[in-house]
Amino acid sequence: MASLKELKGRINSVKSTQKITKAKQMVAAAKLRRAQAAAEAARPYAERLSGVMASLAGKVSGDSAPKLLAGTGSDKRHLLVVVNTDKGLCGGLNSNIVKAAKAKAASLIAEGKDVRFYLVGKKGRAPIKRDYSERIEKWFDTSDVRQPGFEEAEAIASDLIERFEKGEFDVAHLVYPIFKSALAQDPTVDQLIPVPSPENAAAGGDAVVEYEPDEEAILEELLPRYVKTQVFGALIEREASEQGASMTAMDNATRNAGDLINKLTIQYNRSRQAAITTELIEIIAGAEAL
């Protein structure tokens, strides 16, 4: 059995760990609120843009459709854009995202496609590198900004579009977590490029709409913007997911530390009492012997 001093040391170290996890939990809770507000604020733009896209995409079709909408005509080379967090301490979030990305990659490879990775965020690098080190195209670092905003999304999207135009890949998928609640963040795989045609294309309405310059030119300009918005949405979801997962994980950690402290304290008190009892028996036995 551990000595009293050792037990005391362990109790103290668990206590200080608990303090840290508790602080991190509270920080995550505060940041989560902000991240959720940001997600809320970004929604109107995304909704309007996809509405316009839907009404336009229905009108422009066939050969005149831009490459970003129609695709390159082949689907041999796939690019997986995996959005991970930059910081750890958020439970199973990153491993879930990586798992989803790997599953997608495995199924594409099984179909005989060529798969490459484009990683955003620090925490996805190591686990993906382990399995697919030669397939990683680029690491995009978002760790030097406090909260990734539209600028980062713009940089990522422009880079992706440039690579697409150069013909480096045919299809791009976006892997990112969708924030459901602090307890659940679902990793999702969405097709990013070519932009999937909206299903409700007829929703454009019956009114005759005038276009300036014309439908194709507008669509050409809107498509890159749509890709940017998708990436921005993924970054925002990631932010909320990270804080939510972190809050839950730290809550668990704090509770576990509490349990551990209780257990150790009981053990400590028992051994202290046992020591006292032994001492008493020794004194009594000594006194009786006289």
Add this chain to the structure above:
Amino acid sequence: MALHFELVTPAKLVRSEDVHMVVVPGTEGEFGVLEGHAPFMSTIRDGAVQVYKTEGAAPETIEVRGGFAEVGDKGLTVLAEHVDE
């Protein structure tokens, strides 16, 4: 006579209000939008959107970059990537 005007960026909904007229710098020239404008879509060059709260009032200008305007039944919606107020 009021036109519903909305200015939206990826980060937030900047404006959502009823105004008299909005002058938008379209790629092929500026155009003013009053209430009851026909459905219309246009890309916007970087420049100032002028918002006239009431008839004859001094316009409020908002600098936008990377924009797109849509006029529908619900009024005018300007989507912009960056807004300087």
